[in-house]
Amino acid sequence: MAEQRFGEWVAVRRHGDAGRVAELVLDRPKAMNAISTDMARAVTEACEALSGDRSVSCVVLTSTHERAFCVGADLKERNSFTDADLGRQRPYTRAAYTAVLELAMPSVASVHGFALGGGYELALACDVIVADPTAVVGLPEVTVGVIPGGGGTQLLPRRVGAARAAQLIFTGRRVPAAEALALGLVDVLAEEGQDRMEALALAARIAANSPVGLRAAKRAMRLGQGTDLRTGLDVEDAAWRTVAFSGDRAEGVAAFNEKRDPVWPGE
Numbered sequence: 001m002a003e004q005r006f007g008e009w010v011a012v013r014r015h016g017d018a019g020r021v022a023e024l025v026l027d028r029p030k031a032m033n034a035i036s037t038d039m040a041r042a043v044t045e046a047c048e049a050l051s052g053d054r055s056v057s058c059v060v061l062t063s064t065h066e067r068a069f070c071v072g073a074d075l076k077e078r079n080s081f082t083d084a085d086l087g088r089q090r091p092y093t094r095a096a097y098t099a100v101l102e103l104a105m106p107s108v109a110s111v112h113g114f115a116l117g118g119g120y121e122l123a124l125a126c127d128v129i130v131a132d133p134t135a136v137v138g139l140p141e142v143t144v145g146v147i148p149g150g151g152g153t154q155l156l157p158r159r160v161g162a163a164r165a166a167q168l169i170f171t172g173r174r175v176p177a178a179e180a181l182a183l184g185l186v187d188v189l190a191e192e193g194q195d196r197m198e199a200l201a202l203a204a205r206i207a208a209n210s211p212v213g214l215r216a217a218k219r220a221m222r223l224g225q226g227t228d229l230r231t232g233l234d235v236e237d238a239a240w241r242t243v244a245f246s247g248d249r250a251e252g253v254a255a256f257n258e259k260r261d262p263v264w265p266g267e
Contacts, residue, residue: 007042020057020207029065034074035118037089040096047099057207059107060199072117097150101125104215106206110199111135121150131186132195133177140172160184211266212248
């Protein structure tokens with residue numbers, strides 16, 4: 001399994017014969033993957049590299065820590081900050097969450113243990129969240145005097161509705177896995193210890209499809225979300241035009257008619 005490091009605490013691993021599934025690994029176990037300035041920079045760099053790699057069809061966001069996916073911001077680092085330091089850090093942390101959200105291909109989060117604050121926001125930035133029964137998710141930022149600043153106030157209402165998101169954000173409540181599934185805070189509940197394997201298996205099924213189609217479908221869904229129906233349909237039409245005359249479309253139709261698996265050119 002090939003691995004590429006981005007800074008000290010982030011790695012990318014490629015899976016499958018063609019390497020179409022990329023695993024984006026949070027690897028700062030001594031700090032339960034708390035997001036420091038350097039780690040935020042590394043996440044951004046890794047996501048930008050993945051988005052620019054046309055051979056990647058799906059990304060799985062995972063963690064090497066046994067008891068935590070990610071506990072959010074590195075509060076030990078922030079405790080040493082002046083107000084000016086915190087202001088200077090903000091562009092780096094915001095860029096990291098945005099980079100995950102704007103991955104060009106579908107993304108799947110693999111969550112176990114604590115996924116709190118910025119940790120849960122990283123998962124929210126993915127298209128699908130797979131969790132195991134040990135997962136505990138939440139946005140407790142108001143309990144320490146701030147607000148969710150990694151997209152939580154915008155992504156959670158889009159996922160579960162405004163009233164439910166308000167209740168969760170205003171109380172800062174931590175939600176265990178079974179309830180999180182029932183509320184729509186996660187999408188799939190795997191067997192204990194199997195969230196990573198379940199997420200990688202889902203990613204492999206996704207990556208078997210047209211790379212061009214996957215990127216276009218994600219772009220249409222993300223850009224059309226929150227718009228009126230007519231605008232959304234125009235966004236969809238624009239995305240359709242990027243794939244309708246592609247090599248992937250020609251190969252997909254040919255493979256269907258010839259009753260064989262497609263060999264996607266990815267263009």
